[in-house]
Amino acid sequence: DAMVIQNPRYQVTQFGKPVTLSCSQTLNHNVMYWYQQKSSQAPKLLFHYYDKDFNNEADTPDNFQSRRPNTSFCFLDIRSPGLGDAAMYLCATSRDVTGGQPQHFGDGTRLSIL
Amino acid sequence: AQKITQTQPGMFVQEKEAVTLDCTYDTSDQSYGLFWYKQPSSGEMIFLIYQGSYDEQNATEGRYSLNFQKARKSANLVISASQLGDSAMYFCAMTEAAGNKLTFGGGTRVLVKP
Numbered sequence: 001d002a003m004v005i006q007n008p009r010y011q012v013t014q015f016g017k018p019v020t021l022s023c024s025q026t027l028n029h030n031v032m033y034w035y036q037q038k039s040s041q042a043p044k045l046l047f048h049y050y051d052k053d054f055n056n057e058a059d060t061p062d063n064f065q066s067r068r069p070n071t072s073f074c075f076l077d078i079r080s081p082g083l084g085d086a087a088m089y090l091c092a093t094s095r096d097v098t099g100g101q102p103q104h105f106g107d108g109t110r111l112s113i114l
Numbered sequence: 115a116q117k118i119t120q121t122q123p124g125m126f127v128q129e130k131e132a133v134t135l136d137c138t139y140d141t142s143d144q145s146y147g148l149f150w151y152k153q154p155s156s157g158e159m160i161f162l163i164y165q166g167s168y169d170e171q172n173a174t175e176g177r178y179s180l181n182f183q184k185a186r187k188s189a190n191l192v193i194s195a196s197q198l199g200d201s202a203m204y205f206c207a208m209t210e211a212a213g214n215k216l217t218f219g220g221g222t223r224v225l226v227k228p
Contacts, residue, residue, distance in 0.1 A: 031214065033215075033216075042219060042221055045216065048215070088157055092159070096214070097213050098214060099145060099146065099147050099209045099210060100147035100166050100209065101214050103161070103214070105151075105161075106158070107157060107158040110157065
């Protein structure tokens, strides 16, 4: 089945130690999104790629970066994680940016900061 | 700016009964999309149903139906014949005409009782 895969499911890192979260998709979708979801809150969009075009949300901290080396893969890099960055990170894809396209989510990576 | 409001933080429902989850939205766009997602405790976001702002008929997908009242700016989700596996967090979300970025409501936690 075509799907969105996030690795790892659980990630533990130390305060200030860079960490990378991975997302891959077999849907051949043009758009890939990264969301941050803190405990008991709604997901919040960090940024998205439309093909190779990177689109950052205005309030996304500089500490968060992303790379999309090809259509299938997208990475979320947190350069210096702080305690406030502990959250579930959700990757999603959609065919394009036309309004009304359902986004297909991966299972998420739960990040803990020690 | 868009805003999604879910006024029910949590609710119980008896197995096999129907449940309605409330969602109201605010937007100045004429063209927009409304979505419902389910998030079990395991964390993945599962797309349930979509309603476009120009769709005249209410969307239905199996046991899920969306009660769309455009004048009231509401998009309530109805789950018929509730099952134990329906216990989860449910998010109402919206995309605007320009782009496919999701704005989520705060969510409603549903617990189905046997």
